[in-house]
């Protein structure tokens with residue numbers, strides 16, 4: 001995927017200012033920055049949920065921002081989105097919520113009638129099993145904890161059979177223990193399924209622990225793009241626009257002594273990735 005000079009203006013507010021970056025091979029990318037830096041808008045433009053003011057998102061030689069109708073929906077299926085507030089149907093059971101990820105693979109009539117086949121059920125159960133919540137399959141989504149609901153949302157994303165996963169603040173509403181489980185699951189999707197996962201994060205330590213590559217945004221601009229190791233305290237201060245006294249731990253939600261689960265051990269940086277400072 002090649003993002004080229006992607007820009008979004010809301011009236012006089014420039015939410016995303018001509019951002020460009022390339023993802024050549026599957027990576028786990030964290031996007032960090034203060035509230036209002038433009039992280040959500042960037043992901044939503046890539047997913048085609050928010051129209052861009054200008055710029056291109058090139059995938060397989062075509063600008064996905066020009067897609068319409070069925071082709072646009074196909075892209076949204078290929079590029080699964082996970083949200084802070086889970087976006088489940090609260091009164092539906094977990095299994096059905098997960099199978100909703102299959103809708104775009106069926107005819108309009110079958111989708112409208114929510115007709116699922118044995119294959120859909122099997123895939124949904126498999127995804128729930130992977131996320132460790134298959135025993136919750138018949139409960140209503142609203143009866144699950146926040147962390148469990150986010151795992152249902154990830155299972156739903158998996159049943160879409162996406163090519164890429166975009167997660168917009170997936171752990172912002174969760175307690176530290178649930179946040180760790182959810183980040184482990186996203187890391188595992190990257191490692192085991194070989195998918196690119198792009199994740200908006202508030203917390204620096206999460207980006208450092210889980211991401212190969214970090215993109216730092218400040219006031220709509222990309223001010224850092226490089227491996228997590230290159231994210232020095234000085235660079236963090238620049239991204240967060242903070243004073244010298246900036247205390248990184250203020251952006252932390254980590255559990256004391258917590259380490260990623262064995263399946264999701266701290267990533268090695270991609271060898272070809274160079275730290276670059278973009279802009280000022």
Ligand SMILES: Nc1ncnc2c1ncn2[C@@H]1O[C@H](COP(=O)(O)OP(=O)(O)OP(=O)(O)O)[C@@H](O)[C@H]1O
Nearest residue numbers: 010013014015033034035036037038039040041042
């Ligand atoms: N629908 C909208 N209409 C008008 N302005 C918007 C809209 N969505 C976002 N903005 C503005 O665009 C800027 C970037 O917002 P965005 O939500 O992308 O930032 P963010 O980094 O994701 O912040 P947060 O971490 O708080 O979600 C902000 O100034 C915000 O007020």
